[in-house]
Amino acid sequence: MISVAQQDGVAVVTVDRPDALNALDLPTLTELRDRLAGLRDDEAVRVVVLTGAGDRAFIAGADIKYMSGLDVDGAQAWGDLGHECASLLEAMPKPTLAAVNGFALGGGCELALGCDVRYASRRAKFGQPEVNLAVIPGWGGTQRLARVCGFGVAKELILTGRVIDAEEALRVGLVTALYEPEELLERVTEVARELAKKSPLALAAAKAALNEGLQGDHTENLRAEAERFAGLFASDDQKEGMAAFIEKREATFTGR
Ligand code: CAA
Numbered sequence: 081m082i083s084v085a086q087q088d089g090v091a092v093v094t095v096d097r098p099d100a101l102n103a104l105d106l107p108t109l110t111e112l113r114d115r116l117a118g119l120r121d122d123e124a125v126r127v128v129v130l131t132g133a134g135d136r137a138f139i140a141g142a143d144i145k146y147m148s149g150l151d152v153d154g155a156q157a158w159g160d161l162g163h164e165c166a167s168l169l170e171a172m173p174k175p176t177l178a179a180v181n182g183f184a185l186g187g188g189c190e191l192a193l194g195c196d197v198r199y200a201s202r203r204a205k206f207g208q209p210e211v212n213l214a215v216i217p218g219w220g221g222t223q224r225l226a227r228v229c230g231f232g233v234a235k236e237l238i239l240t241g242r243v244i245d246a247e248e249a250l251r252v253g254l255v256t257a258l259y260e261p262e263e264l265l266e267r268v269t270e271v272a273r274e275l276a277k278k279s280p281l282a283l284a285a286a287k288a289a290l291n292e293g294l295q296g297d298h299t300e301n302l303r304a305e306a307e308r309f310a311g312l313f314a315s316d317d318q319k320e321g322m323a324a325f326i327e328k329r330e331a332t333f334t335g336r
Contacts (some may be wrong), residue, residue, distance in 0.1 A: 082111045084119070085202040089126035089276035090269060091119050096133035101140035101183055106158075109142075113165050120172035123335070126276035126283075129268055130169065130195055131140035131179040132188075135261060139188030139205065144213065155218075162187055162219030166194030170224075171291065173284035175275050179268040180204045181261065184237065185243065190217055196287065199268045200246050201261040206254055207243035211299075215315040227294060229253050279317035285309075 082335070085092045093115060095102040104112065115323040119125045142162065150158060169176045169266065178184075178195040184206050192198050192206075200206075207218045208225065216222065217238060226234035229252045249255045259267045275283065285308045293301045312318050315336045324331035 081108065082115050084115055088273050089124065090129060090272040091122075091125045091127070092129045092131065092265070092269065094131050094133050094140050098134035098136070099279060100143065101137035101142045102132040102134070102188070103143040104162075104187060105143040105146045105291070106161075107247065109158075109161055109165065113161060116165060116168040116172070120168060120174075126280055127270050127272040128169070128172070128174065128176045129179055129265075130191065131265060131268075132181055135182065135203075137182040138178070138184040139191060140183045141186030141188050141209075142218070142309045146306065150189065159218040162190070165275065166191055166220045166224070166303075169194035174240055175272075175283055177268055177272055179265050180206070180255065181264055185223055186217065186221075187219045188212055190219035190221040190224065191230075194220060198251060198256050199259065199264065199271070200255040201264045202251075202258050203244045203261050204244050204255075204258075205243050205251065206246075206249045207241065209241040210245060211239065211241045220333065269320070274288055277313070277333070279321060279331075280335045281312060281315050281317050282321075285312055298333075 081096050083094045083096050094110065095104065097103060097108055119128050147158065174260065175197070176195040178198040180190040180192055180198060180200040182201065182204055184204060186191050186209060189206050189208055208221045210216050222238060225237065233252045246255070246258050248260055289305045289308050292304060317333045320333060321331045
């Protein structure tokens with residue numbers, strides 16, 4: 081099951097199937113998709129944090145027992161559902177942070193890659209071990225791992241299926257920072273609370289401009305960035321942000 085705790089504009093989404101190391105079966109993945117879509121549309125939610133229940137796993141992947149019985153059409157639908165979740169994390173107009181508290185394997189690593197920023201416990205482990213099951217990453221890993229860590233690192237990890245520890249994940253740029261396991265969620269929530277105080281308009285525009293930069297034409301993307309930049313000068317938040325700086329006080333953003 082999926083639990084969601086909301087406070088101070090931060091929603092912490094926890095995948096809670098610890099007996100299966102939070103592997104995602106059909107009901108859990110469907111619920112995750114529905115909860116993420118709800119959080120995308122909830123204006124009270126400014127930042128989403130994704131984590132796993134227990135102290136062993138973030139998400140140990142797609143549920144292999146469920147997948148073992150799928151035919152080609154079933155696997156297509158299953159892949160589409162996982163893609164939907166990763167794309168919701170990647171594209172929703174608010175920051176998404178992964179708090180990787182243990183195994184992030186296969187689909188688990190792919191959902192972490194869908195998030196905007198990844199933080200991990202020193203005990204976390206990452207990998208795309210799908211080739212060992214004679215399949216390939218099916219929820220965006222072949223594309224996003226290369227974008228986050230570079231083409232060479234992605235090829236090596238996906239072709240070998242090798243599982244790496246948190247230190248190596250930090251070194252190859254898969255995660256931004258490591259924390260002690262017992263402090264990970266609190267530290268990530270602190271970052272989320274800081275982000276929740278910023279203008280949601282600016283965060284959404286920055287995220288969209290960054291995401292668009294991965295596609296299409298460089299010149300066109302620079303033009304779109306300039307347009308987004310200028311567009312923000314129509315907002316109350318821009319006036320408040322700059323006035324607060326000049327008046328040497330904290331800004332209060334309304335999202336308008
Ligand atoms: N699917 C289903 N069940 C899983 C699972 C998964 N991905 N990962 C772990 N589990 C279950 C185990 O079957 C076990 O259940 P039982 O107690 O009922 O046997 C329970 O979780 C605990 O796991 P282990 O006993 O295996 O724990 P361990 O400490 O010995 O090993 C592990 C931990 C190395 C993570 C090992 O569980 C493992 O290799 N899991 C599979 C990881 C994997 O291959 N993930 C990728 C899946 S493919 C994918 O995700 C496709 C895609 O791109 C969408």
